[in-house]
Amino acid sequence: MKPEINIDRKLYDSADDHTPKLVAQPGITEEIVRMISETKNEPEWMLEKRLKGLKLFFETPMPTWGPDLSQLDVNKIIYFVDPNAKETDNWDEVPEEIKRTFDRLGIPEAEKNVLAGVGAQYDSNVVYHNILKELKDKGVIFENMDVAVQKYPELVKKYFMTSCIPVHDHKFIMLHAAAWSGGTFIYVPKGVKVELPLQAYFRMNEEKGGQFEHTLIVVDEGAELHYIEGCSSPQYNSNSLHAGCVELHVLTGARMRYTSIENWSKNVFNLNTKRALVQRNANMVWVNGNMGSARTMLYPSSVLVGEGAHAESLGIAFAGPGQEQDTGSKVVHAAPNTTSILRSKSISKGGGKASYRGLVHVAPHAKNAKSTVRCDALIIDDQSSSNTYPFMKVDNNDMHVAHEATVGKIGEEELFYLMSRGLNEEQAMQMIVTGFIEPVVKALPLEYAVELNKLIEMEMEGL
């Protein structure tokens, strides 16, 4: 009996027949940056930020560590693609072929049932945005980032690429600052608890395209938010680039959970940056799944700047043929009594390479900080690789830091046991892998857990 696997990767990999309104010339130049800014009718300070980013990008060399980026030619990427669709809060107004894509991905359906609000971005622009009225009435802002720049200039100016991820952070953040377009802006006012998750879905459709969405979330004092991000793109022969930026400000006593499933097609270079500034007694939880892309370099970070702040991170990476997943969590304990728990799982198969690259830094004045890191890697065959590079930097003695990692294959005894119970080898392997990733899957909202499980099953097929 073959397990029933009816999910089809074509769902993500097939491109839509959509003609965009505007496609910029490949490569990044001052002209294109000015054009993007002008199209969006941006204020002067934003244009200055973009130009500063561009200048720094040209001056900064490519990183020399991590996965091989030689196949990525930043001059061939198209930095701005306007999908010819006005943003709307009604799915019926979304152009038919774009709507079809999101329908297939199940976004409108999920919105009806389990979400408090949805944003959908297609190439460079957001095409759909909607939030429950009762949340709007409580003062929750859920906007397209481009709109937020116009509508809430003060909030945006205060938080946009300032204290959390400054423009000069690293090479691809500089590029992001120059070319960013779309994304999400969320503000949850003091004490407001958003019970249902808000979701954004990012879809990259144009060949050789680049997506540079900016997510800025401010969870004010005592507020709560769960945000879900999903990403996918069609399969092309040429490479695309995704260099998003996620900035989270979790203020005093607030709670934030950020769930993200990145399932880019295998021609995408996913060089994403995610960071949270966590204030006093606030709580930050990252849940990350990285399945797709050719190369991923993504290290969700939590900077615990307030006393008693807590961060958790759960990550899973799957590296199949031709893929290199270079991911890991970073946490900086910059205040006393801060705690963190980082957990990571990786699977490599068919020549794939999964690497964990993490950081735990305990600053000199971060007394009584506690951090635990646990990484497990599963290698499915002898063609694949797994690396672990945890950095631990401890600058005071009143703390407790522990790191643990294991690498191994599927145990022959486990396999034998399951096969003696009547499962064939493939089913037994799938069952073990499902068990291996369970701690992460359990942390996901139901539909995502199902999707992730199906994806892993699909990737495990034909062993």
Place this chain on the structure above:
Amino acid sequence: MKTVQQQARNVYAMIPMPMLRYGLGIWIDLSAFNGEKVLKEKQDAISEIRVPKGVSVTKLSSHDKTFREKYREGLLKHDENKFTALLYSLLKDATVIRIPKGTTVQTPIYIHSKAHAEKIIIIAEPHTKITIIEISDMPETLYFKGQSIDVYAEEGAHVYFYAMQDLDEETYNFSIKRGYVQSRACIDWTDVTLGSKVTMQHTCTFLSAPEAHATKKSMFIGSAAQQFDINDEMIHEAPQTKAHMQSRGVLNDRAKTIYRGKIKIKREAPQCVSQQKADNLLLTEYVRCNAVPILEVDNDNVICSHGATFKKIDDEQEFYLNTRGVDKEQAKEMIVKGFVDELINEIPDETIKEKIQKRIEEKIKATEHVHATDH
């Protein structure tokens, strides 16, 4: 040797000083180091080597050309980095210690390392069993000490290598030990690092044939403003090889340590077992303690794990000892000694063990000036 020395000098002149930055703010401060000064100074001290009967000590230059070419840069090339170039620039010759086939001796080989720069090649021929004790504890300031030790454990050989480094606190110590382990052979390394201003101590073991085996134990105690960069590596190149690495570090005053422990398992090396564990005990709030344990695994058929911990002296342990009438300083001493005991109790020389114990006591005493400057 002349040509290698000349080449090394050229390489040294050409390449810039390494930054010793390992990413994410982990680095060793070498800004005060003056390599030109090292090249100009003439120092003639030579190391004393005492060997039991049956073991030969010769100069590399006394061997024939094939031998010289094979072993001169056998495991360490002169152009690997600025420091290897500096080391080879200073080397006029090398020492070869050869343990003939089948020799098993209880009496250890003693290397009293006094030279400014040295290269020692140890060849343990098949089915030998030998203990080597290496001590570098010159009381006078050397400023720079460079050392390269290559150990070849041929088929079925077992080499126990114990090293204690207690150089004066103005010396930059640069030590590279490499081991090449053949089929069913074994190298057990133990390193005790106490002295120097800055120590870069790299030990790399190549498990090059099936069933090769190696262990590495590192114990270091940093005090005052000492900086230690300790790098242990195990490279599994053949199937069914086994390795175990363990490190215990104690940091006092403003000491800074970087412990890097790397396990690499190559694709052609299935059925390997490899473990690494690093524990750190931090005595003051001004220490800087870093660890970067690395796993690089290109094979699914392995059992491989690593871990690292950082902690201070456990309040409960201290309290327990206090209730038994042991004062705070004594309790600290007992806890520290207990923490490192496992790594040093196998050293087969009571005098050295006693010396280490005494140095531990001195090094972990609270120094007044640290507290005075920061409060």
